[in-house]
Amino acid sequence: MPKEVGQQIVLPLSKAIELSAKSIRVRLGRSLITMSGIILAIAFLMSIGTSNAVLDKLRHVDDPRVQSVLQAKGLDLDSEAVHEERARNTWLVVLSLLVCLVGIWNSMLMSVTERFREIGTMKCLGALDSFIIKIFLLESSFQGVVGTLVGISLGLLLSVVMGLGSYGSAVLKYFPWLAVLRWGGLSLLIGSVISVVAAIYPAYVAAKMEPVEAMRVDR
Amino acid sequence: MARQTVVRTEDVRKVYQMGAVEVEALKGITLEVYAGEYISIMGPSGSGKTTLFNMIGGLDKPTSGRVYIDEVDVAQLDAYELAWLRCRKIGYIFQTFNLIPVMSALENVMLPMIFARMTSDDAREKAAALLERVGLGDRLLHKPYELSGGQQQRVAVARAMANDPAIILADEPTGNLDLKTGTEIIELLKQMNEESGVTIISATHDHKMLSVSDRVLWIRDGRVERIVNREELQIEVGKIDGRTE
Numbered sequence: 001m002p003k004e005v006g007q008q009i010v011l012p013l014s015k016a017i018e019l020s021a022k023s024i025r026v027r028l029g030r031s032l033i034t035m036s037g038i039i040l041a042i043a044f045l046m047s048i049g050t051s052n053a054v055l056d057k058l059r060h061v062d063d064p065r066v067q068s069v070l071q072a073k074g075l076d077l078d079s080e081a082v083h084e085e086r087a088r089n090t091w092l093v094v095l096s097l098l099v100c101l102v103g104i105w106n107s108m109l110m111s112v113t114e115r116f117r118e119i120g121t122m123k124c125l126g127a128l129d130s131f132i133i134k135i136f137l138l139e140s141s142f143q144g145v146v147g148t149l150v151g152i153s154l155g156l157l158l159s160v161v162m163g164l165g166s167y168g169s170a171v172l173k174y175f176p177w178l179a180v181l182r183w184g185g186l187s188l189l190i191g192s193v194i195s196v197v198a199a200i201y202p203a204y205v206a207a208k209m210e211p212v213e214a215m216r217v218d219r
Numbered sequence: 220m221a222r223q224t225v226v227r228t229e230d231v232r233k234v235y236q237m238g239a240v241e242v243e244a245l246k247g248i249t250l251e252v253y254a255g256e257y258i259s260i261m262g263p264s265g266s267g268k269t270t271l272f273n274m275i276g277g278l279d280k281p282t283s284g285r286v287y288i289d290e291v292d293v294a295q296l297d298a299y300e301l302a303w304l305r306c307r308k309i310g311y312i313f314q315t316f317n318l319i320p321v322m323s324a325l326e327n328v329m330l331p332m333i334f335a336r337m338t339s340d341d342a343r344e345k346a347a348a349l350l351e352r353v354g355l356g357d358r359l360l361h362k363p364y365e366l367s368g369g370q371q372q373r374v375a376v377a378r379a380m381a382n383d384p385a386i387i388l389a390d391e392p393t394g395n396l397d398l399k400t401g402t403e404i405i406e407l408l409k410q411m412n413e414e415s416g417v418t419i420i421s422a423t424h425d426h427k428m429l430s431v432s433d434r435v436l437w438i439r440d441g442r443v444e445r446i447v448n449r450e451e452l453q454i455e456v457g458k459i460d461g462r463t464e
Contacts, residue, residue: 211305
């Protein structure tokens, strides 16, 4: 027996991906609620980042009309007030990301407890702990990546609309593409990392469930 | 001719720690299950029936004593080997059907084969044949929620047979089914038992199960109260039926 045991593969990754994707589709309502947390947090991050990048860019534009708009708003110089506001915003962003992490953590944990029978059954059918972990991490990272992409678009849209309101069409004319792209990349990274990190403990709990859980009928 | 033993327990004891109190669920059980046998384990709740059943199915380890499945001591196996054993040697059937809700009937039956490294094409072909065999050839792509309880349990029987196991372990397989559907599932299990020679071990309260069992094991208070063979059973079932009707 042991020889073959060594050959046993947990299940091809493609199967795990397929299963995770299906799980999300079937429990779309729950997934959307989980995702909304990350969408909002990342949209906030992205809009703050984009707004700052736009302001930085406009400040260095050699255009008297733009400069007069900034002057009228008191934003033409790197004043202490501007710095303070940025620091405050950074804090808020960090806090919202933390709240988002806890939210995903909680919802994944609930999902694990709800699915005790499914997890137990898979273990009865021969799934290894690592496969169970893979399913939950994948599920969370799918949610994370999709939520983050939506959040990035939403944040970008919001900051552009707000920018247009504040500075007029100059925003589009001098749009800081590179900096915004950088913020987008950073947001994607943060969003993905958060969604995977938040799922580690729930996935571990799921993997440690005993196969005998599948037999339970009392819930 | 000596019969081949597929499960053997030697003086199995199981002690649970309930706070400060120790509860002895099994008080030394020694028994043999032969290959190709249809055996039912009966007993009131709290008798240790479930504990023994889990022990035989490689789902729990004894506090003392030994459990051999196909002459392999379960206690000596590590996590990988246990997963291997569950995957290849044992097919599980549950009271609550336990199909994976996001997968179709076909995919549910394919899952254990994929865990056993069969290629997708082979697994699909074999799963379709198994579903055909349990009478669901026209329901391959239905999701569990689109199937009745009896149909779901049929899928579960096909899934349990996926890797041609030595043993099918059925935990109250008719517990959530009505009389007619329950009888159909019992007959299906018997059919698998006769056609494929798979050993069926079933924990049950269902007296319908008695008529197809080769042996019935009564557990009471953590001990084997009695083991009744098929021949003696016929008479007893008659008595039970006579009493209940």
